Amino acid sequence: xxxxxxxxxxxxxxxxxxxxxxxxxxxxxxxxxxxxxxxxxxxxxxxxxxxxxxxxxxxxxxxxxxxxxxxxxxxxxxxxxxxxxxxxxxxxxxxxxxxxxxxxxxxxxxxxxxxxxxxxxxxxxxxxxxxxxxxxxxxxxxxxxxxxxxxxxxxxxxxxxxxxxxxxxxxxxxxxxxxxxxxxxxxxxxxxxxxxxxxxxxxxxxxxxxxxxxxxxxxxxxxxxxxxxxxxxxxxxxxxxxxxxxxxxxxxxxxxxxxxxxxxxxxxxxxxxxxxxxxxxxxxxxxxxxxxxxxxxxxxxxxxxxxxxxxxxxxxxxxxxxxxxxxxxxxxxxxxxxxxxxxxxxxxxxxxxxxxxxxxxxxxxxxxxxxxxxxxxxxxxxxxxxxxxxxxxxxxxxxxxxxxxxxxxxxxxxxxxxxxxxxxxxxxxxxxxxxxxxxxxxxxxxxxxxxxxxxxxxxxxxxxxxxxxxxxxxxxxxxxxxxxxxxxxxxxxxxxxxxxxxxxxxxxxxxxxxxxxxxxxxxxxxxxxxxxxxxxxxxxxxxxxxxxxxxxxxxxxxxxxxxxxxxxxxxxxxxxxxxxxxxxxxxxxxxxxxxxxxxxxxxxxxxxxxxxxxxxxxxxxxxxxxxxxxxxxxxxxxxxxxxxxxxxxxxxxxxxxxxxxxxxxxxxxxxxxxxxxxxxxxxxxxxxxxxxxxxxxxxxxxxxxxxxxxxxxxxxxxxxxxxxxxxxxxxxxxxxxxxxxxxxxxxxxxxxxxxxxxxxxxxxxxxxxxxxxxxxxxxxxxxxxxxxxxxxxxxxxxxxxxxxxxxxxxxxxxxxxxxxxxxxxxxxxxxxxxxxxxxxxxxxxxxxxxxxxxxxxxxxxxxxxxxxxxxxxxxxxxxxxxxxxxxxxxxxxxxxxxxxxxxxxxxxxxxxxxxxxxxxxxxxxxxxxxxxxxxxxxxxxxxxxxxxxxxx
Numbered sequence: 001x002x003x004x005x006x007x008x009x010x011x012x013x014x015x016x017x018x019x020x021x022x023x024x025x026x027x028x029x030x031x032x033x034x035x036x037x038x039x040x041x042x043x044x045x046x047x048x049x050x051x052x053x054x055x056x057x058x059x060x061x062x063x064x065x066x067x068x069x070x071x072x073x074x075x076x077x078x079x080x081x082x083x084x085x086x087x088x089x090x091x092x093x094x095x096x097x098x099x100x101x102x103x104x105x106x107x108x109x110x111x112x113x114x115x116x117x118x119x120x121x122x123x124x125x126x127x128x129x130x131x132x133x134x135x136x137x138x139x140x141x142x143x144x145x146x147x148x149x150x151x152x153x154x155x156x157x158x159x160x161x162x163x164x165x166x167x168x169x170x171x172x173x174x175x176x177x178x179x180x181x182x183x184x185x186x187x188x189x190x191x192x193x194x195x196x197x198x199x200x201x202x203x204x205x206x207x208x209x210x211x212x213x214x215x216x217x218x219x220x221x222x223x224x225x226x227x228x229x230x231x232x233x234x235x236x237x238x239x240x241x242x243x244x245x246x247x248x249x250x251x252x253x254x255x256x257x258x259x260x261x262x263x264x265x266x267x268x269x270x271x272x273x274x275x276x277x278x279x280x281x282x283x284x285x286x287x288x289x290x291x292x293x294x295x296x297x298x299x300x301x302x303x304x305x306x307x308x309x310x311x312x313x314x315x316x317x318x319x320x321x322x323x324x325x326x327x328x329x330x331x332x333x334x335x336x337x338x339x340x341x342x343x344x345x346x347x348x349x350x351x352x353x354x355x356x357x358x359x360x361x362x363x364x365x366x367x368x369x370x371x372x373x374x375x376x377x378x379x380x381x382x383x384x385x386x387x388x389x390x391x392x393x394x395x396x397x398x399x400x401x402x403x404x405x406x407x408x409x410x411x412x413x414x415x416x417x418x419x420x421x422x423x424x425x426x427x428x429x430x431x432x433x434x435x436x437x438x439x440x441x442x443x444x445x446x447x448x449x450x451x452x453x454x455x456x457x458x459x460x461x462x463x464x465x466x467x468x469x470x471x472x473x474x475x476x477x478x479x480x481x482x483x484x485x486x487x488x489x490x491x492x493x494x495x496x497x498x499x500x501x502x503x504x505x506x507x508x509x510x511x512x513x514x515x516x517x518x519x520x521x522x523x524x525x526x527x528x529x530x531x532x533x534x535x536x537x538x539x540x541x542x543x544x545x546x547x548x549x550x551x552x553x554x555x556x557x558x559x560x561x562x563x564x565x566x567x568x569x570x571x572x573x574x575x576x577x578x579x580x581x582x583x584x585x586x587x588x589x590x591x592x593x594x595x596x597x598x599x600x601x602x603x604x605x606x607x608x609x610x611x612x613x614x615x616x617x618x619x620x621x622x623x624x625x626x627x628x629x630x631x632x633x634x635x636x637x638x639x640x641x642x643x644x645x646x647x648x649x650x651x652x653x654x655x656x657x658x659x660x661x662x663x664x665x666x667x668x669x670x671x672x673x674x675x676x677x678x679x680x681x682x683x684x685x686x687x688x689x690x691x692x693x694x695x696x697x698x699x700x701x702x703x704x705x706x707x708x709x710x711x712x713x714x715x716x717x718x719x720x721x722x723x724x725x726x727x728x729x730x731x732x733x734x735x736x737x738x739x740x741x742x743x744x745x746x747x748x749x750x751x752x753x754x755x756x757x758x759x760x761x762x763x764x765x766x767x768x769x770x771x772x773x774x775x776x777x778x779x780x781x782x783x784x785x786x787x788x789x790x791x792x793x794x795x796x797x798x799x800x801x802x803x804x805x806x807x808x809x810x811x812x813x814x815x816x817x818x819x820x821x822x823x824x825x826x827x828x829x830x831x832x833x834x835x836x837x838x839x840x841x842x843x844x845x846x847x848x849x850x851x852x853x854x855x856x857x858x859x860x861x862x863x864x865x866x867x868x869x870x871x872x873x874x875x876x877x878x879x880x881x882x883x884x885x886x887x888x889x890x891x892x893x894x895x896x897x898x899x900x901x902x903x904x905x906x907x908x909x910x911x912x913x914x915x916x917x918x919x920x921x922x923x924x925x926x927x928x929x930x931x932x933x934x935x936x937x938x939x940x941x942x943x944x945x946x947x948x949x950x951x952x
Contacts, residue, residue, distance in 0.1 A: 025603045027466045028440025030427040033485050033511050035415030036518065037533060043331070043348070043378040044412075044515075045397055045405035051088035052081060054402040059108055059171075060388045064115035066149070072109040076125060080148055083391065091148035099156065100127040100137065104164065110172030110180065112214070119143045121151065122159075122214070124170035124182065135164020138172075138182055140214065140222070159214070159222045160240075162205040163187045163196075166675075167248035169266070171322070176256045179226055180214045183263070185248040186285065190675045193268055193294055194286035199245055200301040202237035207285060209249060209263065209277060210240040230280030234302065244301055245283035251322035251386050252277065253338075262309070262338045264322025268294065269705075272320035274310035274340055276353060276369040281306050291866070300879055304922055307868070309369055310340075310351055315538060315562040317342030321384045326350075328393035331409065339377070339395055339407070341384035345567040346516060348378040348397070348407070378407065381516025383571070423507055423522040423531040428462055428487055433529045435489060435504075438462070442605055446584050448619045448639040451717040456491040456502055461580070461605070468607040471582070478580075482514040486577040492543070505543070505558055507531050510570055510577055517576035519566030538562035569643050578643035583619045583659045619659050622723055633727035634659055636720050640709060655685065668696060669731070678706055678782055680749050689732030691725045692753040700724060701753060704785020716789040718760065725757060746775065752783045759790065800936055809861055812942045819947025822940060837951070845875060852952045860948045864933055864941070878902055880912065880920050888912075 059072040068080045076096035081087050097103040106125040112118055119142050126136040142155035160182075167185025174180055186207040188195040199207040216224040231237035243261075252263035261277035271290035275283045282303045286295045290311035312320075323339040337350040353369035382399035390396050390406075397405045424432040428441050437443060441462040449457050463469060467481035488508045494501025504524040511518045522531035523541060539560045570576055585597040600606040619635040620627040638659035645655040655667050663669065668685040673695040677683035683695050691697040699708040700721050746752045752775075759768055772790035775783065823837070834845040855863070862869060871877075880888045880902055890904035899913040900920075933941050 025442065025466065025605060026439040028427075028438065028462045028464055030438060031462060031464055031483060031485065032418075032420050032425055032427040033509065034483065034513075035412070035419050036513075037416055037419040037421070037520070038536065039414045039416050040410050040412040041376060041378050042410055043407055044410040045348075045378060045380045045382065046408050047403055048085055048396065048406045049081070049087055049404050051086065052090055052404070054079070054090070056400055057385065057398050057402060057404075058106065058400075059386050060396060060398050060404065061109065061111050062388075062391050063111060063149075066116070068149070070109060070111060070121070072106055072123070074105050074107075076103055076106045078106075078109065078123070078151060093143070093149060094141070094151035094153060096123065096125050099139075099153065100125065102127045104128055104135075105168070107168055108170035108172045108182065110174065110182075113174050113178055115143075119145065120214075122172050122180065122182075124168075124172060126164045126168050128164050132164045134161035136168050136170070136184070137161045138170070157222055159212070160205070165196075166190070167266075169248050169250040171249070171251045173252065173254045175211075175254050176259070177226075178213075178215060179211050180223075181209055181211050181242060181252070181254065181261070183209045183246065183249040183252055185246065185266075190268065192676060193289075194247070194298070195676075197298060199247070199286045200282070200298055202231055202234060202241055202244060202301060205238055205240065207246050208238075208241045208244045209246065209252060209261070210238075211242040212240050228279075230303075242279065243277045243281040243283060245281070245285050245287075245305065246275070247285040247289070249275075249322070250320065250343075253322060253324045255325040255338075257325070257327065257336075260325075262322060262325070262340075264320040264340050265308070266319050267311075267314075270314055271308075271311045272314070272317055272342065273308040274320065274322070274338075274351065275306070276309045278306060283308070291868075302879070304879065309353055309371060310349075310374060314565075316564040317345045317347055318568050319343040321386060323348075323387040324389045324395060326393075326395055327389065328395065330394055331407070334377075337373075339387060341380070341382075341387070341397070343383055343385060343400070344571070345564050346380045346382045346384060346571070347376060347564070347567075348380055348384065350375055350377050378410070379516060379518075380405070381571075419533075421533045426485075426509070428460065428485065428509075432531075440466075442600070442603060444580075444585070444600060446579050446639075448584055448622055448635040450579060450639045451636075451720050452490060454493055455505070456493055458489040458491070460487045461485070461577075462487075463605060466604065468604060470607050480512045480576065482512060484512040486510040486580065503543075504528055504531070506534075506560060508566070512576060517567075517570050519563050519570055521560050521563075521566070523560055534560045536563045538565065579639060583617065583638065617660065623719065629723075629727055629730055630663065633723055634663065636723055640717075640720065644709075676706060678749055680753075683750075686728055686731070689729060689734070691728040691757075692750045694728050697721075697724055697728060698749065698753060698786075701756065701789070702782070702785040703788035705782065707785070718789075722760070746783065749782050749786070752786055756786055756790070800933055800938065800941060804865060804933060804941075806861065806865070809941060809945060810858060812938075812945075814939070814942030814944070814946030816943070816946045816950045818939075819943035819945070822944060823947055846872070848948065848951055850951060852949050857945070857949050861945055864945070876922050878920060878922060880910075880917055882912065882916050 054071060054073060055077075056074045057071055058074045061070050062083065063070040063080060067083055069083050070093075071079045071081070071090065073079070078093040078096065079090040080093050081090040096106055104126045106123065108124040110122040112120040112122070115121070121141050121143055122138065123141060124136065124138050128135045137158050138160045140155075140157045140159055141151045141153075144150045144152060162184055165187035166189045167187055169183065169185050171183050172180065173182075184206050186194050186196065186199050194207070196206070198204040211226060211229055213224040213226050218224040225232055225239045229239055229242060231241050232239040246263070246265050247268060248266035249263050250266050252261055254261050263275045263277050265273040265275055265283070265285070267273055268289045270292050273290050275281075277283070280303050282301045282305050284290075284305045284307075287298060287300060288294060288305065290308050319342060321341045321343050323341060325336065325338050326334040327336075328334075334350060337352050339348065339350050341348040351374040352372050354372055355369055380397065380399075382397060382403070382405065383401055384397055385400040386398045388396050388398070395407045397407060399405065420426045423429070428438055430436050430438045435458060437460055441460055443458070443460045446459065449459075462485045463481055464483040469481070469484070470479040486509070490505045490508075491502040492505050494503065506524060507522045509520045509522070511520065521534040521538075523534050523539070524531040541558055541560070543558050569578055582597070585600070597606065619638060620631045622632045622636040622639070624632065634657075637657040642657040642659065645657045655671075657666055657668075669688060671685045673683045673685050675695075677695060678698055680693055680695065680698060683693050685694065685696050687693040695706075699706050701716060703716065746755055759771055762768055768790055769792070772787045775787050835848050837848045851860070859870075875891060878890060878892045880900070882888070888902050888904060888910050890902040890910070892900055893903050893909070894901035899911065899916070902910045902912065904910060936944075
């Protein structure tokens with residue numbers, strides 16, 4: 001885990017005769033890292049209102065025709081300011097914090113369409129981060145006519161309340177009729193998904209978009225219900241609901257030109273979603289997360305599930321932000337396009353769609369829109385929190401770091417052909433194969449590098465010419481010259497201790513282009529002579545290591561991360577090179593030969609501040625047994641977790657693992673596990689003295705659900721795991737003794753954690769694997785994820801996951817006999833649950849006898865990978881709601897004048913009379929779930945496909 005270059009080599013590279021002599025470093029003049037390997041995106045962003053800086057803004061809107069803008073901060077402050085690029089002052093209109101007990105966050109603000117006459121605005125804010133029945137409120141306020149205007153706090157009228165908790169994100173919008181729409185998330189923590197079971201429940205306002213009439217009142221309500229709301233006559237349904245099935249609808253827009261509603265819905269584990277919201281629409285959560293089935297135990301709502309308009313994977317972004325439809329004049333080619341972005345990666349897209357009618361029975365209905373065009377438009381480098389349409393129709397993009405930007409055409413020339421496709425072309429090395437750095441490029445070491453399993457790491461930094469990095473006491477205020485490049489090379493250690501045995505796997509670059517940090521990965525060739533640029537979407541490769549060149553338990557394959565995954569951590573807000581921080585480099589002591597910061601200052605790479613020192617406590621090497629246990633543990637957590645889990649870092653909990661924060665203030669010790677307890681009894685983030693009830697320890701220990709760090713390898717770092725285990729134990733020496741556990745006594749996740757820790761301490765590898773396999777055979781998913789780390793890479797199930805190469809399986813040849821055996825007898829691939837073959841199985845889906853005569857190999861593969869893409873009419877799923885409230889999903893196998901027979905997925909036939917049925921609808925999702933192939937191996941899918949192709 002130590003970098004290969006020593007600090008002594010650093011001084012030699014700087015050309016120093018002694019430690020006290022300051023010598024200007026050689027200039028780095030031959031960098032070839034500029035532009036992008038792809039043509040520049042057609043659009044960019046430029047700062048507007050540069051004289052204004054806000055603290056975590058979440059919403060921005062024009063304030064009627066007042067010539068002012070209205071801005072809401074998450075902390076509850078509402079500001080107005082002149083709509084003038086030269087404006088330098090924002091005026092506080094109201095502070096919402098005193099308005100509610102235990103203020104938590106402010107989420108949304110809206111301006112009445114007749115604001116200039118009635119001075120009315122609407123605000124959504126919440127108290128208590130935990131669930132409280134009335135913790136979230138939607139209120140109406142009046143704004144004064146004075147200059148600058150204020151919001152009269154005494155004018156507040158609470159229109160609605162609903163439960164607080166997680167996913168409260170609310171947008172407030174008006175349609176062309178003057179009706180107010182507002183959104184509400186499912187109120188849940190990330191795990192378990194939809195923990196309150198509200199996403200398909202129309203009796204609850206959570207997980208919905210609602211529509212109310214705020215200009216009229218009905219009875220005791222402070223508003224009225226529009227007569228054409230879809231569920232106004234549905235039993236037990238809240239009449240305010242317009243659409244449902246959302247997880248965390250973060251910003252929607254109503255395009256008054258077309259009447260369409262588009263919504264960004266923050267996904268769960270795999271997908272980020274854009275919905276074309278329809279009247280009465282069921283948008284799938286938590287039965288589905290986009291195309292992925294999630295829960296089969298929840299009763300669907302009364303209307304068909306509508307597929308998302310867009311679903312992009314977490315390799316491209318991690319938190320969608322809904323935007324607006326463009327109607328400006330500056331970018332006419334975007335007219336009518338819906339723009340949306342990603343909070344984590346800063347990417348911004350545009351999409352166009354068209355409606356397509358379809359016939360169900362004898363009825364023609366308007367189906368979900370079909371995408372005609374969906375393009376990545378800009379790499380903004382911003383934490384896109386919301387967008388708004390300015391008075392002139394142009395799009396304003398608000399960044400959570402406090403700035404406001406305008407979308408403009410990108411003026412950069414296309415230099416993609418000049419971007420280095422080989423590492424040797426970057427100008428970083430004078431001898432690439434030997435990693436000998438070019439003049440002016442400097443190596444550096446970190447006290448506590450992030451864990452990379454057993455990999456060895458080599459760091460270097462290049463700053464153009466003789467420019468310097470300006471640094472002060474706050475990491476995020478470090479300023480890097482345009483063109484700065486950091487490099488990180490990962491080596492697979494060989495069986496011996498000699499460096500010549502180490503095999504280079506990849507070199508990662510971070511390039512600061514003046515606006516954002518651009519990540520690139522180069523994969524080393526088999527000859528170890530050079531490395532080739534990896535595609536933006538990432539890649540997987542066989543390492544092709546012979547037994548003589550690899551150590552036991554080292555991986556045989558390698559996954560190169562996508563650039564989207566890299567951006568998730570290496571953002572502007574995190575400082576780009578997240579490990580290059582004062583605590584990991586300090587202190588500044590010219591008498592110490594192990595002091596990286598002194599060396600970088602002495603070389604002139606880093607500019608020393610005027611105080612000639614940085615009073616920063618230094619991190620320690622987590623592997624240094626002579627250092628204090630707490631310092632080692634906190635250094636480890638800072639190196640591996642703090643780039644997200646820090647103030648403003650993008651983590652979704654209060655946890656702050658920055659090394660400078662006292663342990664008592666990291667929001668972890670005896671702190672509620674607000675993102676899920678994973679069935680751990682009496683769980684907290686950290687329970688002093690008891691790692692087995694500590695969710696932080698569970699997340700490090702599992703390879704399955706809840707694994708952290710989220711985007712890194714699913715492998716577990718044994719050194720770090722044991723270190724954090726011992727540190728948590730040390731936090732309370734008086735803690736009651738934990739009962740010794742064994743595999744026969746595992747009753748819950750906590751006891752499994754304890755047993756597995758005991759197992760990890762044994763030196764008998766074969767016995768350990770045997771115990772692990774024994775537990776794996778009977779474990780539930782939560783425990784199975786904990787056991788995975790004990791198995792050698794070669795013995796783990798190499799599942800396909802979501803990245804399936806269709807062309808490979810179309811060309812591959814499987815074993816039809818094995819495929820038949822798996823089809824008929826597999827406990828995991830229960831195909832015959834729904835399909836009949838040679839009079840075996842259930843006739844719910846298509847009969848498979850002779851199926852290969854009707855469908856090609858490509859069509860059969862598509863039916864496995866995306867079963868809802870093409871559904872034959874006779875196999876369309878029907879959702880029947882009975883008069884007593886029962887919901888039955890299945891195939892209609894018989895229709896008579898008096899009733900219908902529905903066959904559900906369990907094979908049971910439900911005979912219903914017309915009098916039994918309250919509502920029937922056709923679903924757009926197949927009964928066959930999406931994602932069946934993700935859990936298969938390459939061999940299993942090849943064999944199954946070969947078997948189906950043989951059924952002629």
